[in-house]
Amino acid sequence: MKDYKDTLMGTLGIDILEAEEGRIVATMPVDHRTHQPMGLLHGGASVALAETVASMGGFLLVDSDNEAVVGLEINANHIKGKREGIVTATGTVLHRGKKTQIWEIRITDEENELICISRCTLAVIQVKK
Numbered sequence: 001m002k003d004y005k006d007t008l009m010g011t012l013g014i015d016i017l018e019a020e021e022g023r024i025v026a027t028m029p030v031d032h033r034t035h036q037p038m039g040l041l042h043g044g045a046s047v048a049l050a051e052t053v054a055s056m057g058g059f060l061l062v063d064s065d066n067e068a069v070v071g072l073e074i075n076a077n078h079i080k081g082k083r084e085g086i087v088t089a090t091g092t093v094l095h096r097g098k099k100t101q102i103w104e105i106r107i108t109d110e111e112n113e114l115i116c117i118s119r120c121t122l123a124v125i126q127v128k129k
Contacts, residue, residue, distance in 0.1 A: 012045060014052055022093040024057035030082050041082040046107055046116040047074060053091035054103035054120035061096055062124055069101065069122040076118040080109075087115055099124055 004010045012033055018025040026049065028034060034045035051071050058069035087107050095102035100121055107116040 008048055009052055012048060014049060016056060017088075019056065019060060021060055022057070022096070024053045024060075024089075024091045026053050026056070026089050026091075027086050028089070030085050030087060039083055041087065041115065043076065043078050043116075046078065046087070047076050047118065049087070049089045049107060050074060050076060050091070050105040050116070050118035051120055053089045053105050054101075054122060057091045057093060057103060058101045058122040058124075061093065061101060066127055068125055068127050070125055071120060072100065072123040073121040074118060076116055078116050079114045082109055082115055085110055091120075094119075097124075 013029045014026055016026045028049045030041045034042055036042040051074050055069055055071065062069060087109060089105050089107045091103050091105040093101060094104050100123055103120045105118040105120060106114060109115055
C-alpha cells in the first residue's frame with residue numbers, strides 16, 4: 001500500500017486494516033494529534049477519519065485508470081467522547097451509482113461502543129489525462 005506519511009492520514013495516524021469491495025476498516029489513535037483543547041477526541045478528526053474511509057473505499061469501486069472519487073458532502077453525529085486509546089472506523093457502501101456513492105461510517109471504541117456515525121457522499125469524476 002502507498003506510503004501516507006506526509007498526508008493527513010499520516011499526521012493523524014490513520015491505518016487501513018481491511019480493504020475490500022464495498023467495505024473498509026481503519027483505525028486512528030486518540031492522542032495529542034487528535035485531541036481538542038479539553039483533551040477529548042476532536043470531532044474534526046473523527047470526520048477526517050470518516051471521509052478517509054469513504055474515499056479509500058470509493059476508489060476501490062471505480063475504474064482507477066479513468067475515474068476518481070472526491071468528497072461531495074459529509075455529516076457526522078458525535079455520540080460519545082473519548083480521551084485516549086484507539087477508534088475503529090468501518091465504512092460500508094450504501095449506494096454505488098455512476099456519478100455518486102454514499103457511504104456509512106461507524107466509528108467505535110475498543111469495546112465496540114459507538115463514538116460517531118457518519119454518512120459521506122462521494123462524487124465520481126473523470127480523470128483528466
